[in-house]
Amino acid sequence: MSNPFENGSSKGSILSFGELLLRICPDAGGEWLHENQLPFFVGGAELNVATALALWGLPSAYFTALPDNALSTQILDYLQDKNVDTAPVYMGGDRIGLYYLTRGKDIKNNALIYDRANSAFAGLKPRQVDWDKVLNGVSWFHFSAICPAISQDVADVCVEVLEAASARNITISVDLNYRARLWQYGKQPIDVMPQLVKYADLIMGNIWAAERMLDIPVEPNVTESGQKSIYLKEAQKSSEAIIAQFPKCKAVANTFRFDAGEGINYYTALYDGDKLHSSKQYDTDKVVDKVGSGDCFMAGLIYGFYSKLSPLETLEFATSAAYQKLFIEGDATNKTVQQITNAIKL
Ligand SMILES: Nc1ncnc2c1ncn2[C@@H]1O[C@H](COP(=O)(O)OP(=O)(O)OP(=O)(O)O)[C@@H](O)[C@H]1O
Ligand SMILES: O=C(O)C(=O)C[C@H](O)[C@H](O)CO
Structure with a gap:
């Protein structure tokens, strides 16, 4: 099948929407206190998408x-x-x-400390922003599940901007990135995400995030099996169920990133409404920085669809981009389109 976004609006800008965060990186042993050095990176899941797209030459x-x-x-x-x-x-x-994230760790464990209460983004209120102005000239809008996890007000702002983007026929993508430390305002993802995801044309995440956020069941013994063919079958089932539940959605992408000792095994899948495409598998026994690999995958999908690549070309580009991010310190990629394309496994 051809690119499911072929007939969508294109050539406007791609607007990424979300909270900018500074990442502060203490070392595990507390040397930073003696050295008076505390490295940092500019981060934020959606900003990582925006900087990747800009680096790759798209209007971001x-x-x-x-x-x-x-x-x-x-x-x-x-x-x-x-x-x-x-x-x-x-x-x-x-x-x-x-x-704050201890150097060398990922955001899944106790190495993560958020210090984001009362941030400017968390303080956004409905009817505060002129969305007509913000969305002027935009043809693709990207957001993630981190935004509605911040507060009820920000979740309401998400509904407001998604309605405005949808009314303008802007293509919408969402990353179902689950952050367990957020969602502290009395609602669970399942109470909020379906009302936002219904606007999305492209949904990216993993089968477990779809279960948690959209109530799309995952076979209970799929994780025990550890078998790629079973995971891919589950990705197809989950993607079909998402499209059945959210008819605006044209494509669903899933990542499979498994820890293997100090390293990772990584592959992905993309369902285009017709067929499940799966990527080559990438394995490494060491990684430098896992943060932002999923964002880089998301950016790769947007890059491919916006540039009218085929679904498989889009998937292979996004997967290579995400895999290479594992070897880059910081939140965002610094690899060019050429470097990413050259590194696609044949
Ligand atoms: N409940 C689960 N059980 C088993 N594996 C899981 C589960 N949730 C996630 N994973 C695996 O962990 C991988 C990374 O998931 P995670 O939610 O951290 O992605 P992410 O938010 O996109 O990462 P990034 O920090 O790169 O943006 C997934 O691709 C999946 O293979
Ligand atoms: O966790 C968040 O809210 C962030 O945006 C921090 C990181 O940039 C993000 O988790 C990477 O995907």
């Missing part, structure tokens, strides 16, 4: 909220230098959110 714009101060001005200049259009950014609120 970013919406977040930042306090109106000198630090924000420096960050915006830095993003503009990376060719991210920051004109949509809302200036107001009190602070920039932070997350």
